[in-house]
Amino acid sequence: MTQVADLIRRGMPANCNGRFVLDEGEWRDMVAALSHSTLPLLGLWSDGMQVHALFMEQTRPLLASVAVTDGRYLALSPARAGASASERIIQDMWGIEAMGATGCAPWLDQGQWPVTWPLRDRSPPAPAAPEGVEFTDDATMVRAGGTVLGYGPAEGDFNAPFHLRLGLPGERIMQVRSRMGYAHRGLCARMRGATVAQATQMVARIDATATVAHQQAFAGALAAIGGNAAGEMGDADLFVGELGRIVTHLDTLTVAAELLADRRFAMPAAILVERLRQACRDVYGSRLLFDVLPPVGGVERTLSIPAELLVELRDGCRALQRLFWRPRGMAMQARGRGILSADIADYWGIAGCVGRAGGVESDLRPYISRVRHGWPDGYHAMAGDVAARLGLRLHEVETAVEMLSTLDTARCLTAPVPGDDYGSGEGIGCVEGPTGPVWHWLRVEKGRVAAWWCGDPSLLLFQALPQVLSGAVYEDVPLILASLGLSAAAADL
Amino acid sequence: MAYLDLFWPEGAVLPRMLPLDIFHMETGGCTGCALELRSLSRALVEGYSDIRFVSTPRQASLLLLTGSLTVEMAPVVELAWQAMPGTRLLAAVGDCALDGGVFTPGYAVLGGVGSRARVSLLLPGCPPSPAEILDALIRWRMQGEGGLSA
Incomplete structure (x- = not known):
């Protein structure tokens, strides 16, 4: 190393x-x-x-x-x-x-864009779009025969669009081919030339499930440009970040409970999600925590959430833990499904919540957050299956709720105020989001964004899908995808 | 059972309240509107409502789009629309679906479907809350599901 x-x-x-x-x-x-x-x-x-x-x-x-x-x-x-x-x-x-790359097939450009290489100064026009989508099955799949089933891009669910082509010679999935680019909005091209305030608004809308992490990582990059110590967060920043993490984890757990038909778990979890979103609307003015960085000249807001809600959350978490681990509960039902082991995580470089559920030691939060009472102990999961991932999310909700009650939210957000007074410079920022580390790299010239990059854990997770889904039955695919916290919107940008 | 003879074929034909089956598609946004729709769908299930989200366009009477329409998703939306049976309607929820919102037209984005197609239900917001979406759906149904297309 x-x-x-x-x-x-x-x-x-x-x-x-x-x-x-x-x-x-x-x-x-x-x-x-x-x-x-x-x-x-x-x-x-x-x-x-x-x-x-x-x-x-x-x-x-x-x-x-x-x-x-x-x-x-x-x-x-x-x-x-x-x-x-x-x-x-x-x-x-x-x-x-x-x-010498291991793959050269297009990842985002599936032939529908009107131009080729859109970020070039002079993009050449693209050839006519293909009439259909062609997939090439490998020899093993062709020999095995069986059924080929598609998943996405339109399943009637509430996720960003992507397509999986799943080869099932028998009951179990043997081959997975993914097709991305459906959710690509050309964010890199949009960011170029935008003012910092415009860019901040766009960054908040990369992915609604990790919007706080994206905003804070972008603010970290801005702070680095301003010469501040990047990656250090105050109590108020930590409060918003943990609040966002709690809502996203609870929503993921609710979706998993619905897919497992565990109504006893889904009902209280959904109620907590809704209570939290209503509190976010009251405190920050946005149910989904969009635009939490205060605007220039904005009014300072009280950042604390009602004490009774904290009590309700704490009690709710205890009840959810009991329901999760009860006999024939979610933990038992989800055991052994969709395994993402430490080896797979290391191979693809997957960190964050999903990697930790497989036994990988990676959590950036203790290093980028100054927590007065120290960071709580991690959750030791090694199985890497759906049950481990969901259990880890539930544990993180519990620790985050405890942390919310210890933070001093009287201070204002330390994130730099998005304005247009940034000169020129370059910086990088990172925050541990609900699914994994979120990175933003930014180059500003004369107050406008000249180049930008965003790293989201979903891109690595999509690459690991063939290994995670191999051996699973088709009916488990939505559950496995939900437990991973995949977001095509963040992967495609 | 004794009163069945009051109705058709011998008696009067009663108007039947058809359920509203919605097929939702996220066509390229931040999924914020989709998250709010998910909250709404939970409430609808718990309330045994006759408004429901279905998993295939073949069962749906309303195609509900959220997000700015990306170039890649345009043919998918067209396929879903063609797969819908009988009288079909289109709804656009959220600023992005209306006019593109922050994701205005570009090389990968066509913009909001609200400015490109005849839409029966338009609801702005970034994102609109579940209560606002439900309110809009109920009001629109009360108005007699006007704006029939196709």
Whole structure:
């Protein structure tokens, strides 16, 4: 791990804290050293001129950049499987090719866009859109025969659209092919040239299930541009973040309970979700916690939620724990389904709540939040199945509720106020969202966004789906997807 | 059973209140409106309402769209619309579905379906609350489900 980090630090320091620009040879050495290292790769993106790779060295971000030469760069996917989707997205958006990549099929661009490589200054027009969608089954699937079933993009549910093609030679799923891009809104193109205030509004609407995390990570990047210590949060920020986490986890648990037909669990959980959303509307003016960063000249708000609601939440969590673990309860029903083990998580670089449920040790919250009484103990789950993921979410709800009662919300949000007075600079921010770490990298020139990147755990989770869904029965697919907390809106941007 | 003879075929034909079957599609937004619809669907189930969300367009009489319409989702919406039987209606909920909201037309987004198609029910908001959506649905039904199309 140290060797790769040292190789990166040999590069030229950039104006973003922790970013180093490598030449082609140094990048090649870094890629070669990566295959013998465990340094986790968290993101890969391009701004057209350079390709940037984000690593995590213990608790600090470390960025390596390389200039794009003749529209190419050396791929990271042979050493880090999780880079594959990012490389394909860079190819779709910029036409920059990853040499030696493990996959080259389009990830977002399915042939319907009117232009090719839309982020280029002069995007060439695209050929005519294909009439249908073609999938290629592998030889094993062809030999096995059986049924091919589709899942999405329109299931009549309440999730962002994506498509899965599931091959079932018998009762169990053997092959999974995903097709993304349905929820792609071209956010990178929209952000370029936007003022910081406009960008903040858009960032809040990347994904409603993790809107607070996205807003806070973006605010962290802004703080880094302003020269403030990035990644440190005050009590009020922590309060909003934990409130968002509680609502998202409870909503996920309710969906899982509905899918498992456990009405005894679903009913009280749904009531808690609704009570919390109403409290969020009263306190922040938005049921889903959109735009929680105070606007310029905005009125300061009291951030505490009613004491009786905290009591109701605490009692509700105890009741939900009892219902979850009761005989023939959700924990028993969901056991052994949709396993995402530590090996799979390590292979794809999956962290956050989903990774922790498989036994991976990764939680950024203790490092980026100053909690006076220390961070509560983690939940030790190793199974990585649906029951472990749901159990971990319930545990996180419980600890977050306890934390809400200890935080001093009298202070204002420490996040920088989104205004238009930002000069020029570059920064990166991160927050542990409900599903995993959310990253925002930002370059501002003359008060306007020049380049932007957002890293969401959903992109890695979509890549891991073939392994997670293998061996599952078709009826379990919605439950497994719900427990993962997948969001195509955040993955597609 | 003794009063059955009062009705059809011998007696009067009673008007029948048809249930409203809604097929929801998220067509490219932040899923905020979809989350609020999920809350509403829970309340409808608990209240044994005759308004219900269905999992296939073949059972639906109302196609409810949320989010700005992406280029990739446009053919999917068309397929769902064509799969709906009989008299079918279109609803757009949320600012994005109305006029694109923050996701205005671009290379990947066509914009709000509200400005592109004949829509029976339009409800702005970012996002509208479940109570507002339910209120709009009930008011629209009370008005006799006007704006029939197709």
